[in-house]
Amino acid sequence: MIDYISRKANLQLKMQQKQIDAIIITQNVDLYYFTGSMQTGNLVIPAKGEAIFFVRRSVVRAEQESAVAVEALNSLREFEAILQERFPVTFSEAKQAARKLTIATEFDVLPVQHFRRLESALPDVEWVDGSMLVREARMIKDAYEIGRIQEAARVIDIALEHAIAHVREGMTEVALMSLIETTLRQNGHLGLMRMRGYNQEIITGMVGSGAAAAEPTYFDGPAGGRGLSPASPQSSSNKRIELNEPILVDIGCCIDGYVIDQTRTIVIGGLDDQLTFAYRIAESILRSTETYLRPGTMCDELYTLALGQAAEAGLSEFFMGFGADQVKFLGHGIGLEIDELPILAKGFKLPLEAGMVIAIEPKFTFPGRGVVGLENSYLITEQGYTKLTCSREGIISIHP
């Protein structure tokens, strides 16, 4: 069902263009993408020819799961000799040209300690950063991946509707969040969403109400939430949900490894004029953005357009966070991780391509009062786009 041969071929094409002889992949999500297995090990993909997944643990499980040939490898001591034997063409080409091998690995996630072990095991190598290579390869989704994200979108809608039916004045944010998590688990959510960024955690997203949603956080998103404690300073808190304040429900789930990311604004009662106006502007930014969603549109243009619309409405300082804590993007790729490429951000000069899946999340933060906005996930197609999010839009008002 999953076309691992194409995935490898796409990566190899990029490697050949960049004159990289091989890539050694070690991160769990990247391993899964290229092999179908997340067992611990080193996946070696040469610029040409077949890959080998050198597995430390569990070899038994990797053999069941991996679409790529598996070899047991417990220590890196013999790694150089084994690679020379398994990839003779790669080594001999470099030797004939009297140059070092160029090997890429994922500098954005690989800890220094692990990297130094690789450096010691393979001393005659010029190491280069393969992060963008892998992230760009994973940026374009295939049919299987789109299907999984669609399933995640279906599940998150069930959880949202359940939350809408059960939210009550006086309930804590975390109680509503827990209801959502339970529904997600009953519908196949793996129990975590993965995030690539160093130190970033997403849990299941957040239910954030009123002032608590508007608190600034380290989280690399427009609204992180107060959280339960400084030991988890983001997401839902023990604050009780009140009448007439925005309840931001920014949630996701993970189905067979693939995540969805969506946001809706709920209120028990009604929002005041300024918050209602800001919500309408967020919706209008999303509608305008949609008209540009097609291959060829530059990612940074979408961000610039949104900034312009927020400014026109007189809401610049509230857009995508408040003041010094604003984030500088409008949307981000999703897939096996929540923080994938592309990024709709200033300076991100990449044209949209068919197969990208992007969460777009115009939001406005009002300190002390709350966050309003919405977020949908879209698939870019040859013709334009398909909206993957299937939840109802608009301010979702509940009678007190």
Next chain:
Amino acid sequence: MIDYISRKANLQLKMQQKQIDAIIITQNVDLYYFTGSMQTGNLVIPAKGEAIFFVRRSVVRAEQESAVAVEALNSLREFEAILQERFPVTFSEAKQAARKLTIATEFDVLPVQHFRRLESALPDVEWVDGSMLVREARMIKDAYEIGRIQEAARVIDIALEHAIAHVREGMTEVALMSLIETTLRQNGHLGLMRMRGYNQEIITGMVGSGAAAAEPTYFDGPAGGRGLSPASPQSSSNKRIELNEPILVDIGCCIDGYVIDQTRTIVIGGLDDQLTFAYRIAESILRSTETYLRPGTMCDELYTLALGQAAEAGLSEFFMGFGADQVKFLGHGIGLEIDELPILAKGFKLPLEAGMVIAIEPKFTFPGRGVVGLENSYLITEQGYTKLTCSREGIISIHP
């Protein structure tokens, strides 16, 4: 309440012994331990004198949370000049001795890309691995930390009893796991447990029944579980719980950042003689281990003793995983992360010290049949130990 001054002083003593001029801490959990805040930034602790937390985001939040002085720092461009100004003694001492500054950072978790940015920003530095320095400092818990782990132990017992009351034949593993997660969330669980190891994820632990619990995994523990998919090849699966098979409930939660880790064996009906015997041996290993829990006992001795007892019972090949997938330890430290120091493992030549908190988990894996065993967490005291786990022991049999 939390004595950040002692925490810093302990680390500085170790730094002075190792002739390290300063440490730059970047990982969220380590930042929290030394500052009380998890905001994104670089915490600089010199070998002598006051620390400064250079925060990128959110500065506002860091100022509310941090016990250490906060300075905003958006880019590393001026970092060297700023450090020279803020830490004149550190820099001048190195200059007078005509040597480079020695700065440590957490090589075990810091990605290569981030480290290279630090290297570029501070080119005249000899970088050393500060992972063990930080992990050893965090290994000895203070009164606040012990209190939080005790609270986590209390909460996990509530969740266990709720699970015992609700487990039924035909229920899926993940349904029981979800019940546990809901109880935990209602009692303050932050929604995630942290694990330091590269690529390691723990979610909330696992409910694993019969054959599914015994499947090998990449997870660095004696029993990982089948999981819902190769995209999350550990923890609970959709397997239905059957009569007369062991249900391993290896769960934890996170209260104010601190985790507990405990395991109990449940059965609806009864276990056969071999599984019952193996459970009794696990209990007997735990009882023997307890008699050695006091300052001065070497960590590796406890592992060797357990191996001996498993061998005496004729159960060596089933101990701590099966065959090639066995793990080589009996227990591990817990605290802000689930995989802390010390490790009760071969070659881990460190004496127990008062203030260590250790999860000890003798387990036996029978492929195709299940995993039996138990796990308690202990505080090492001057006199011996205090058991922190408060759940009932023994095979917990439920009438079908």
